[in-house]
Amino acid sequence: MLKFFLLPLLSAAIPAAASAQPAARATATGEPFILAFGDSLTAGYGLGRGLGFAPQLEAALRRHGIKASVHDAGVSGDTSSGGRARLGWTLDGLPRKPDLAIVELGANDMLRGVDPGVTEANIDAIVGELDKRGIPVLVAGMLSAPNLDPRYRSRFDRIFPTIARKYDATLYPFFLQGVVGNRALALPDGVHPNFEGIKRIVTGILPTVQRALARRR
Template sequence: MYAKFWLPFLLAATPAAAQAQPTAAAAEQPHILAFGDSLTAGYGLGRGLGFAPQLQAALRRHGIPAVVHDAGVSGDTTSGGRARLKWTLDGLPRNPDLAIVELGANDMLRGVDPAVTEQNLDTILAELKRRGIPVLVAGMLAAPNLDPRYRRRFDAVFPALARKHDAALYPFFLQGVAGNRALNLPDGLHPNFEGIKRIVTGILPAVKRVLERQPAR
């Protein structure tokens, strides 16, 4: 059942959700870029129910008036993310105070060599570092039915790159959600509103820690 959870992320090809549009007054508020695939794009969910809007709402409940930009593209791989990173950043009103990088699940589903995944993510993190943008790496874990050697190589990519680039790490973006039907859409595979809520609750402390380390604007 757990292995089947990953299939839609390979097949999904829906447009990315619209980015949050900050007002002029929000220009000096913390800006966060959610850069990922269907998990950050809010696959199968209505407007305002995906990861970016839920994270923004959670931060504001905690007294952080952040603007979270949704840059999730369903079905995206690390190669796709690498190709679109620069124009995504250039389209923002300013450099974000944090980039959450959540990519890799589709590489794993397609059997991409983890060395290729690592190279793409390394390039993404290097570009963010070059621009002075702090990063939170949202890690992925390979499906447990895959070859153990592949799993070890794939799972090791995310913590290794976080260490290399001195980035924060959230080890598994789907912690507590993957394979849990109560936290997925009716197909039993994609995170529903409650599933995204669980993801946000899990990652929120790591997001706050990175933001708290940034100098006030």
């Protein structure tokens, strides 16, 4: 179940060791520069260097002829409030403006029972700031656990499509599509995606990333 799969995200508050190399390379070559802004799912929690979401997405794009660089700005255990608080200095610390920002937050809010109104306000502020800076956004959505109160689920699940519509952002409805609940795609902890799990996530989201990059031209 989704709740079981994501629960350790709450305690895995380990900042991602994001490399500056993709950003530096994108600046030097003028190739597309993508910011992956999220929690442990984008930070590659429990995986070795080069095995997380950002490097796997970069490799997949290059295999499809798109010489993009993907910068990992994921922080394990992050909530939408944490993401909102660090967005400004994250963007200001980049060598240039991203051509696309993938925003993947909200799972930890849901597991902590944060009021969906608070989560929506935070993600709205994040996407709004990116929009104000002229950075196209791909909203990577999250779905609530099926055992939660139906009213909570209804309010939470509509956050991501609502914000995507408001800012004319690209929407990928469920970041964990095809992965959640599949133990073969999880680390030994039984919860976080392993290399194959991240590969499945990348395969699922890749066409949406390609469309989002095409929209900016």
